[in-house]
Amino acid sequence: MAGPRYIADSADELKAVPLGGLVAIFHRPSGITHLLAPPAPQILEALASAPADEEVLLARIEERFDVEGGAEALVPRLAELEAAGLVRRA
Amino acid sequence: MKHEHRLKVGPVTFRVGSQWAAPVRQLAELYRDYPAADAVCDFTVRLEAEKPWRRWVRPSVAIRGDYMLPDAVPMALEHGLLAAEMGMNLQMALGYRRHLLLHASTVERDGRALLMTGLSGSGKSTLAALLGEAGWRLMGDEFALLDLDTGTLHPFPRAVSLKNQSVYVMEERAGPNRLGPWLKGTPKGAIRHFRPSRDAIERMSEPAAPALILFPRYGRDLEAAVRPVGPAEVFVRLTQASTNYVALGERAFDALTHLVTTVPALAIDYPSTEAALAQVEELWAK
Amino acid sequence: MNAARLLVRALAEPSSARSLRDPEWTALIAVARAEALIGSLAYRLQEEALPSNVGTIFEAARRDAEQAKRQALWEAEMARRALAPLDLPVILLKGTAYTAAGLDAGLGRSIGDLDIMVPRDRLDEVEQALLAAGWEWVKEDAYDSLYYRRWMHELPPLIHRERDRMIDVHHTILPLTAKPKPDAAGMIADSVELDGGLRVLSPPDMIVHAAAHLFADGDLAGGLRNLWDIDRMLREFGGRAGFWPELHDRASRHQLLPAVQRAARIAADFYGTPSPTGWTRSHKVDRAFRARLVARNGWGQATRPALRLGFYVRSHLLRMPLPMLARHLWIKARR
Numbered sequence: 001m002a003g004p005r006y007i008a009d010s011a012d013e014l015k016a017v018p019l020g021g022l023v024a025i026f027h028r029p030s031g032i033t034h035l036l037a038p039p040a041p042q043i044l045e046a047l048a049s050a051p052a053d054e055e056v057l058l059a060r061i062e063e064r065f066d067v068e069g070g071a072e073a074l075v076p077r078l079a080e081l082e083a084a085g086l087v088r089r090a
Numbered sequence: 091m092k093h094e095h096r097l098k099v100g101p102v103t104f105r106v107g108s109q110w111a112a113p114v115r116q117l118a119e120l121y122r123d124y125p126a127a128d129a130v131c132d133f134t135v136r137l138e139a140e141k142p143w144r145r146w147v148r149p150s151v152a153i154r155g156d157y158m159l160p161d162a163v164p165m166a167l168e169h170g171l172l173a174a175e176m177g178m179n180l181q182m183a184l185g186y187r188r189h190l191l192l193h194a195s196t197v198e199r200d201g202r203a204l205l206m207t208g209l210s211g212s213g214k215s216t217l218a219a220l221l222g223e224a225g226w227r228l229m230g231d232e233f234a235l236l237d238l239d240t241g242t243l244h245p246f247p248r249a250v251s252l253k254n255q256s257v258y259v260m261e262e263r264a265g266p267n268r269l270g271p272w273l274k275g276t277p278k279g280a281i282r283h284f285r286p287s288r289d290a291i292e293r294m295s296e297p298a299a300p301a302l303i304l305f306p307r308y309g310r311d312l313e314a315a316v317r318p319v320g321p322a323e324v325f326v327r328l329t330q331a332s333t334n335y336v337a338l339g340e341r342a343f344d345a346l347t348h349l350v351t352t353v354p355a356l357a358i359d360y361p362s363t364e365a366a367l368a369q370v371e372e373l374w375a376k
Numbered sequence: 377m378n379a380a381r382l383l384v385r386a387l388a389e390p391s392s393a394r395s396l397r398d399p400e401w402t403a404l405i406a407v408a409r410a411e412a413l414i415g416s417l418a419y420r421l422q423e424e425a426l427p428s429n430v431g432t433i434f435e436a437a438r439r440d441a442e443q444a445k446r447q448a449l450w451e452a453e454m455a456r457r458a459l460a461p462l463d464l465p466v467i468l469l470k471g472t473a474y475t476a477a478g479l480d481a482g483l484g485r486s487i488g489d490l491d492i493m494v495p496r497d498r499l500d501e502v503e504q505a506l507l508a509a510g511w512e513w514v515k516e517d518a519y520d521s522l523y524y525r526r527w528m529h530e531l532p533p534l535i536h537r538e539r540d541r542m543i544d545v546h547h548t549i550l551p552l553t554a555k556p557k558p559d560a561a562g563m564i565a566d567s568v569e570l571d572g573g574l575r576v577l578s579p580p581d582m583i584v585h586a587a588a589h590l591f592a593d594g595d596l597a598g599g600l601r602n603l604w605d606i607d608r609m610l611r612e613f614g615g616r617a618g619f620w621p622e623l624h625d626r627a628s629r630h631q632l633l634p635a636v637q638r639a640a641r642i643a644a645d646f647y648g649t650p651s652p653t654g655w656t657r658s659h660k661v662d663r664a665f666r667a668r669l670v671a672r673n674g675w676g677q678a679t680r681p682a683l684r685l686g687f688y689v690r691s692h693l694l695r696m697p698l699p700m701l702a703r704h705l706w707i708k709a710r711r
Contacts, residue, residue: 015340015343015344017343017347017351019320019321019322019325019347019350019351020320020321020322021322022322024322024325024343024347026340026343028340029446029449029450029453030446030447030450031336031339031340031443031446031447031450032336032450032539033329033335033343035322035325035326083509083510083538084538085450085453085454085457088457089457089460091675091677103429105402107675128429129398129401129427129429130398130401130402130405130427130429130430130433131402131405132429132433134402134405134406134675134676136675136676136677138677154677155676156405156406156409156410156676157409185409187436187439187440188432188436336443337440337443338439338443339439339442339443339446
């Protein structure tokens with residue numbers, strides 16, 4: 001069963017600057033600055049302009065990074081990103 | 091308004107109007123060494139009676155102006171000078187947009203600036219005033235202005251508001267002529283305003299590149315200590331110390347991320363001002 | 377010249393600013409800030425040669441307006457996302473609407489809260505969806521809440537707990553206790569969809585709403601700004617074929633023709649706004665309205681307290697019949 005599909009703004013809507021282990025992100029549409037810890041920046045990258053449900057998203061991320069805890073670990077992060085307006089339902 | 095004084099601090103010209111003569115007279119005296127104000131004022135501050143009859147009966151000064159807080163508590167007339175200072179601070183905090191405004195003090199030596207920020211009570215004002223009498227140029231004790239294009243810090247050397255014991259410390263170092271009248275029983279305690287040195291005032295349009303960020307913390311029982319602060323923490327603390335970071339948008343993000351990734355930052359604990367001065371000199375030499 | 381009149385003149389004829397002396401510039405800036413028109417003025421005078429620090433002040437004001445616009449549109453977008461599952465028309469009102477629709481009235485305009493209108497019979501669902509998406513009541517007070525729900529044209533204000541921005545959810549454009557009864561369903565039916573799915577009122581209804589807000593609801597505080605909105609919209613829409621008769625019809629249907637005609641008359645007087653013959657015949661009471669609108673001096677202080685008090689009392693009379701007003705003021709005073 002496929003859950004909801006998510007999408008993030010394209011890369012040119014965001015400006016990211018690594019600060020130590022975190023990433024400061026300026027989100028152009030809102031003018032809001034976010035300070036994100038992994039795996040949130042990776043989720044944004046994987047969803048930029050390419051919608052996916054949770055399963056597809058996890059597969060995309062695992063291709064490039066190790067995600068501790070698998071899909072379970074992504075769900076709360078995804079909800080936070082949606083509440084922050086960085087990810088929306090496709 | 092009946093009484094008026096215009097003054098220029100750093101890049102900003104204020105027009106302060108008052109229904110009473112005393113606050114404006116004290117303000118003019120405190121800022122007597124400052125250069126002439128610009129012809130058109132950036133900000134207007136009004137000291138006016140909270141209600142019409144309060145001009146005479148138990149006079150109380152409401153702080154108003156271009157930008158104001160709806161729930162600001164009025165002050166006693168004898169604290170009118172403080173009200174004028176607070177009115178100017180309010181315009182800066184709520185309305186200033188030309189630089190990224192950081193709630194921080196700044197001093198300069200050899201063209202390089204030391205930025206100090208911390209909670210109120212951290213002693214950054216007194217520390218900046220002291221350094222200003224000890225071979226450094228005082229650029230500002232309250233607001234640091236970070237240039238959004240060049241990344242340099244612009245001076246804003248207004249009079250330093252000193253509390254209780256700090257007053258005596260500065261009087262001893264700089265003499266009595268640099269201090270304004272005692273304002274006793276204010277919401278901030280007993281205070282006097284301290285005029286920066288002539289050099290600091292004359293060079294108030296001369297910027298400097300930031301070289302070190304300090305987060306001082308004062309405590310009589312603290313051991314003198316230094317620890318490095320990572321860029322993410324510096325970034326968060328400086329966004330919290332800025333009143334116009336959000337309003338300035340992406341340019342503020344660029345300027346601040348550049349600052350925190352290029353300038354080293356340290357937190358220092360100090361038990362006395364002497365210890366702090368020694369720590370600053372030692373860290374600066376590195 | 378009265379400082380508020382200086383502002384009116386500078387907005388109406390930007391070239392008039394060339395003759396301003398330095399103290400008049402300071403006064404103009406103070407009064408423009410007090411009337412929340414500094415951004416509009418900064419855009420209006422963009423092409424004029426200005427004294428150097430005036431240019432700097434206006435440049436900052438334009439940047440501020442850009443940022444305010446970004447924030448307002450984002451707030452609207454977040455409300456759209458929260459309400460999307462309900463599949464109902466969400467209509468932006470006031471500043472956010474002008475900005476989202478790209479109208480001249482949105483240029484440099486200050487924008488405070490997000491104002492939206494939704495169908496009245498869907499209000500409960502909207503409330504629940506907003507609460508679930510992070511908005512919270514500003515004040516939890518039974519009397520206020522009852523007052524809003526029974527008599528007002530909107531939900532009690534909500535604020536977003538993360539973004540700290542307020543939203544006012546309207547179901548019509550005037551309090552239910554006010555004498556004119558606008559046709560809210562008709563406004564929703566005629567609303568226009570924007571890219572992205574949000575909606576705005578039709579051009580005539582936008583003007584009816586602005587005029588209602590100015591003359592049939594509030595105490596005229598900040599009225600110069602609202603009147604400037606009306607000027608911009610009448611100029612932008614006024615040239616369209618059939619616009620004025622349509623405006624007349626819509627205003628009549630919403631029982632707000634007197635407010636709309638008064639707005640057109642005073643806008644013509646202040647800002648030189650064009651309007652058809654027959655609309656601008658002067659009216660005795662207009663004089664008080666005009667005086668109220670420019671009751672501000674060069675220090676940004678409100679002047680003419682008696683006149684302002686008169687309009688304050690009037691604003692409450694407009695909203696509520698007298699016995700209800702007495703009860704409302706009594707309960708407010710006891711707290």
